[in-house]
Amino acid sequence: MARCHACASTLEAESERGEGKQVQAQRLLALVGRPNVGKSALFARLTGAYATVSNYPGTTVEVFQGRAELAGGRWAVVDTPGVLDFASPRGDERVARDVLLFEDVGAVVAVADAKNPELTLQTLIPLAELGLPVVVALNFADERRARGLPSFASRLAEELNIPVVETVALTGEGLSALKAHIASAAVPRIKVNYGPLEHPLQKLAGALEAVERAATDRVKPRGLALLLLALEPEDAEALLSRLVPDPGERAGVRRVLQEARGEAPRPAYAIALARRRAVERVLPRLLPPAPTPEKREPKQKEGWAERLARWTIHPFWGVLVLLGVLYGVYQFVGVLGAQVLVGFFEEALFGEYINPALTALVERTVPWAWLRDLFVGEFGLITLALTYSLALILPIITAFFLAFGLLEDVGYFPRLTVMAHRLFRKMGLSGQAVLPMILGLSCDTMATVTTRVLETRKERVIATLLLALGVPCSAQLAVILAMSAAASPGVLVGVLGIVGMQLLIVGRLAAKLLPGDAPAFIAELPPLRRPRLRNVLEKTRLRLVWYVTEVVPLFVLGALALFVLDKLGILSAFERWVRPVVQELLGLPPEAAAAFILGFFRRDYGAAGLYHLQQAGQLDTVQVLVSLVVITLFVPCIAQTLVIVKERGWRTALAIVAFVLPYAVVVGAIVNGIARAVQGALGLGG
Amino acid sequence: MRCPMCGSVLDEQAQERACRGCPLRALTRGCRLGLLRCPLCGYHSLAREFQAPSKQETSEEATTMVVTMSTTKALQGKVWLGELPPGAEARLLGFDGLREPDMRRLLAYGLAPGVQVRLLQKSPAVVIKAGETELALEGELARSIEVAPQPRIRAKVQG
Ligand SMILES: Nc1nc2c(ncn2[C@@H]2O[C@H](COP(=O)(O)OP(=O)(O)OP(=O)(O)O)[C@@H](O)[C@H]2O)c(=O)[nH]1
Ligand SMILES: [Zn+2]
Numbered sequence: 001m002a003r004c005h006a007c008a009s010t011l012e013a014e015s016e017r018g019e020g021k022q023v024q025a026q027r028l029l030a031l032v033g034r035p036n037v038g039k040s041a042l043f044a045r046l047t048g049a050y051a052t053v054s055n056y057p058g059t060t061v062e063v064f065q066g067r068a069e070l071a072g073g074r075w076a077v078v079d080t081p082g083v084l085d086f087a088s089p090r091g092d093e094r095v096a097r098d099v100l101l102f103e104d105v106g107a108v109v110a111v112a113d114a115k116n117p118e119l120t121l122q123t124l125i126p127l128a129e130l131g132l133p134v135v136v137a138l139n140f141a142d143e144r145r146a147r148g149l150p151s152f153a154s155r156l157a158e159e160l161n162i163p164v165v166e167t168v169a170l171t172g173e174g175l176s177a178l179k180a181h182i183a184s185a186a187v188p189r190i191k192v193n194y195g196p197l198e199h200p201l202q203k204l205a206g207a208l209e210a211v212e213r214a215a216t217d218r219v220k221p222r223g224l225a226l227l228l229l230a231l232e233p234e235d236a237e238a239l240l241s242r243l244v245p246d247p248g249e250r251a252g253v254r255r256v257l258q259e260a261r262g263e264a265p266r267p268a269y270a271i272a273l274a275r276r277r278a279v280e281r282v283l284p285r286l287l288p289p290a291p292t293p294e295k296r297e298p299k300q301k302e303g304w305a306e307r308l309a310r311w312t313i314h315p316f317w318g319v320l321v322l323l324g325v326l327y328g329v330y331q332f333v334g335v336l337g338a339q340v341l342v343g344f345f346e347e348a349l350f351g352e353y354i355n356p357a358l359t360a361l362v363e364r365t366v367p368w369a370w371l372r373d374l375f376v377g378e379f380g381l382i383t384l385a386l387t388y389s390l391a392l393i394l395p396i397i398t399a400f401f402l403a404f405g406l407l408e409d410v411g412y413f414p415r416l417t418v419m420a421h422r423l424f425r426k427m428g429l430s431g432q433a434v435l436p437m438i439l440g441l442s443c444d445t446m447a448t449v450t451t452r453v454l455e456t457r458k459e460r461v462i463a464t465l466l467l468a469l470g471v472p473c474s475a476q477l478a479v480i481l482a483m484s485a486a487a488s489p490g491v492l493v494g495v496l497g498i499v500g501m502q503l504l505i506v507g508r509l510a511a512k513l514l515p516g517d518a519p520a521f522i523a524e525l526p527p528l529r530r531p532r533l534r535n536v537l538e539k540t541r542l543r544l545v546w547y548v549t550e551v552v553p554l555f556v557l558g559a560l561a562l563f564v565l566d567k568l569g570i571l572s573a574f575e576r577w578v579r580p581v582v583q584e585l586l587g588l589p590p591e592a593a594a595a596f597i598l599g600f601f602r603r604d605y606g607a608a609g610l611y612h613l614q615q616a617g618q619l620d621t622v623q624v625l626v627s628l629v630v631i632t633l634f635v636p637c638i639a640q641t642l643v644i645v646k647e648r649g650w651r652t653a654l655a656i657v658a659f660v661l662p663y664a665v666v667v668g669a670i671v672n673g674i675a676r677a678v679q680g681a682l683g684l685g686g
Numbered sequence: 687m688r689c690p691m692c693g694s695v696l697d698e699q700a701q702e703r704a705c706r707g708c709p710l711r712a713l714t715r716g717c718r719l720g721l722l723r724c725p726l727c728g729y730h731s732l733a734r735e736f737q738a739p740s741k742q743e744t745s746e747e748a749t750t751m752v753v754t755m756s757t758t759k760a761l762q763g764k765v766w767l768g769e770l771p772p773g774a775e776a777r778l779l780g781f782d783g784l785r786e787p788d789m790r791r792l793l794a795y796g797l798a799p800g801v802q803v804r805l806l807q808k809s810p811a812v813v814i815k816a817g818e819t820e821l822a823l824e825g826e827l828a829r830s831i832e833v834a835p836q837p838r839i840r841a842k843v844q845g
């Protein structure tokens with residue numbers, strides 16, 4: 001997952017170099033490789049800085065930067081998003097491509113899987129063609145040994161004339177060797193013959209070579225030419241305008257590129273296939289002569305992890321596993337986190353000690369009533385902002401982050417995509433979108449950044465819309481769990497069912513309205529791995545730090561706004577104004593209006609307000625259901641809206657917000673109407 | 687099993703292909719009539735008419751399967767990855783039925799013509815194993831990938 005914008009030391013690949021960054025003084029080391037090969041784990045080992053490590057492809061969608069003392073010098077080290085194909089239309093892969101092309105990369109650590117010589121070669125070919133000096137880190141050496149596969153490190157080094165080191169990022173094995181070899185990084189010696197494509201390719205490379213004012217002269221024209229040919233035309237044009245700033249020169253290159261395209265139908269496929277053939281040519285020389293093929297007995301090796309892995313994607317057991325996981329999370333977050341921990345924090349700690357003590361202190365020291373109210377009044381900074389954020393949400397969210405981090409570390413989520421992809425197909429999304437949506441359960445803002453991994457604009461827009469509409473983020477989900485655990489588990493089923501239905505309906509409609517179709521679903525399923533407590537705790541800690549630094553200030557801001565509105569009398573005017581909506585349409589007490597105002601800051605803030613109302617006994621079960629549905633479908637929080645503007649443009653952002661707000665109210669009104677009617681029909685008192 | 691008409695040896699896989707397209711199969715999820723149909727000569731009759739194979743034939747199952755499958759292919763056209771039963775091994779032949787972006791992505795995941803894969807399951811998504819990599823594919827995609835089914839290599843118990 002991308003770390004949030006404000007607190008991550010990201011090196012924006014798009015941004016201009018220079019401007020006093022220390023990057024120029026040091027040499028730049030880029031970690032590059034396929035998704036989920038352990039780049040971030042190695043990055044952490046090299047720099048001591050933490051980049052998010054998760055057992056699923058697509059964890060890193062932005063560039064992380066750190067520093068390291070290697071091979072006798074200081075290096076700036078960047079961790080890049082995983083790349084399957086440098087010529088892909090995906091935003092995250094483009095970020096990695098831009099680092100290699102436009103940053104002053106001194107050496108590349110090509111991270112690959114020690115279990116997989118073919119994909120290792122496939123990673124190295126484009127780097128060789130760009131003429132980048134490479135050190136290969138063959139990670140997962142422990143898993144390779146455990147599976148009894150032979151090592152191909154020394155043969156690879158010999159064959160391609162580059163340093164190759166086997167590593168285990170988890171334990172740090174091989175790291176000192178890796179550091180020592182960085183100075184001897186070399187361009188891999190592997191050449192691919194592109195057959196009929198060679199002629200147009202060489203012409204294009206020649207044209208690029210002849211460009212006088214090129215943006216980059218560190219990479220070989222042949223590698224660039226291959227990229228331009230393989231890219232979709234509009235992406236190629238975008239790259240070209242960065243590579244060749246001069247419009248006159250650019251027009252010349254563009255002409256050659258168009259000619260080349262004319263000569264070669266389906267160039268991307270042809271290039272990929274030629275590379276594949278080259279891999280097959282080299283491959284036999286990497287593997288030891290095998291006198292007995294298939295010496296290992298495959299059945300014998302199946303351990304608990306493999307068996308569990310098969311169950312998680314079984315058409316029947318997979319559903320049970322999913323229900324089991326949901327139940328476990330509900331118990332852990334809704335019951336343990338929300339009832340036990342919140343009970344302790346809110347009622348005991350804050351309710352009996354902190355709040356009374358602070359209130360007494362304020363009353364004693366502050367002479368002005370309005371200032372006292374600012375701290376300890378109805379919308380006081382202490383009584384509202386701190387109580388909500390620290391006593392109410394922090395314990396629940398901690399439980400949630402622990403559970404979520406555990407599932408991430410095990411590698412359950414990619415397997416969930418197998419179970420869910422058909423459902424997503426109905427919303428016009430391919431299975432690839434499952435992961436960003438699940439990540440939305442942790443934080444919608446970060447998940448919106450992660451939608452970069454989706455291939456088509458249509459998919460990115462739908463996923464962004466659905467995240468904004470109805471995917472509850474961690475804190476909000478936690479409050480939902482807490483409120484339904486207090487009211488009745490049926491509320492949870494109701495809220496999730498109703499909101500899920502809205503996602504389906506809106507997704508379906510959006511899929512109909514937007515042109516294009518979702519690409520077919522292909523996903524790699526990493527093996528289930530034993531979770532590492534350290535990583536889970538570290539990730540939870542980072543997320544909590546993010547919560548406290550990023551979210552708590554928003555809570556304070558919200559309380560401040562409410563305080564001012566209250567003092568100016570606007571709040572009661574507003575409450576009177578929305579009363580017909582809140583009271584008549586949604587059937588909620590008028591105090592809920594204040595909760596919804598908080599919802600404009602963050603949805604979970606609003607949810608916390610509702611939770612408070614529920615605790616005060618002001619909401620019956622139907623009201624809990626209705627208010628939760630409305631707040632879940634409510635407008636995205638400020639941070640998420642800003643990210644939507646950044647990633648999708650302000651028009652899309654505006655359209656999304658303008659759609660979501662009335663939609664939430666209408667759905668809430670319908671739910672209220674139906675629930676009241678049912679309640680009436682059953683003869684239960686209202 | 688052996689076809690009483692032409693004498694060719696059948697296996698479950700060939701049988702499954704033969705049953706495809708039978709309208710009854712869609713209704714009853716599997717042949718409820720207990721009929722079998724020889725994919726080679728098209729003869730169909732009650733299952734018991736297709737004699738059980740002898741001991742010797744079982745041990746040769748691996749080789750006979752190739753024979754029946756490749757002949758089936760010659761008679762009925764291409765074999766697609768998504769049609770094989772779980773557990774089958776196959777060599778990928780071509781992606782010609784796919785759109786270019788999908789072809790490219792398959793190649794990026796290391797799936798190329800010539801690669802040997804094992805089908806692990808077909809629902810809710812097709813899951814295959816190529817080397818040490820496990821991949822999930824949409825069923826529709828798998829049904830457009832042409833393959834040559836392979837006999838399963840049995841581990842020889844040797845010292
Ligand atoms: N057994 C084992 N697990 C490892 C090793 N290196 C990394 N892992 C695990 O592999 C998973 C992926 O690691 P990451 O570092 O997130 O991979 P990445 O390449 O950065 O992934 P993306 O950011 O998605 O491209 C995590 O669960 C790691 O804990 C290793 O050497 N051995
Ligand atoms: Zn990463």
